[in-house]
Amino acid sequence: MKTMFLILTILFGFYGAAFIIAYGIRPAILGTWEPYSIFQVSLSIPFLLIAVFFRWRGSKRDWNDDFFYLLFKLSSKKGNQVKNSMKEQLNKTKDRIRDEID
Structure with missing residues (x-):
């Protein structure tokens, strides 16, 4: 609101x-x-x-009861979680490729 x-x-x-x-x-x-x-x-x-x-x-x-603010806050939190999980998966893939090359 x-x-x-x-x-x-x-x-x-x-x-x-x-x-x-x-x-x-x-x-x-x-x-x-x-x-x-x-x-x-x-x-x-x-x-x-x-x-x-x-x-x-x-x-x-108050900003805490605002729908759009909470939606943005939730999406940014989810975005950070997705980014971190993608980094973890990328690092796992890099390690697996390095192991296969060696």
Whole structure:
């Protein structure tokens, strides 16, 4: 759940920031500020508030109850086990080949 809150925070935050940059900061710098630009900048406020809400909800969650985090943790642990077993099998095969050559 924390991963989903993080993804939603990033999406809504970037979308709101893009609105502010495209319709607020950029026209102000270029001197092309129009009266409707205030309306367009105000459209970003709900997206930023939603991003803050998801950030707040995500901060209350613990990583240990997150499905995606546990899945990644489990797969990395299994990956290390597979890697170690492959190394052991490779070393056994190398030793067997060395014994056969000698």
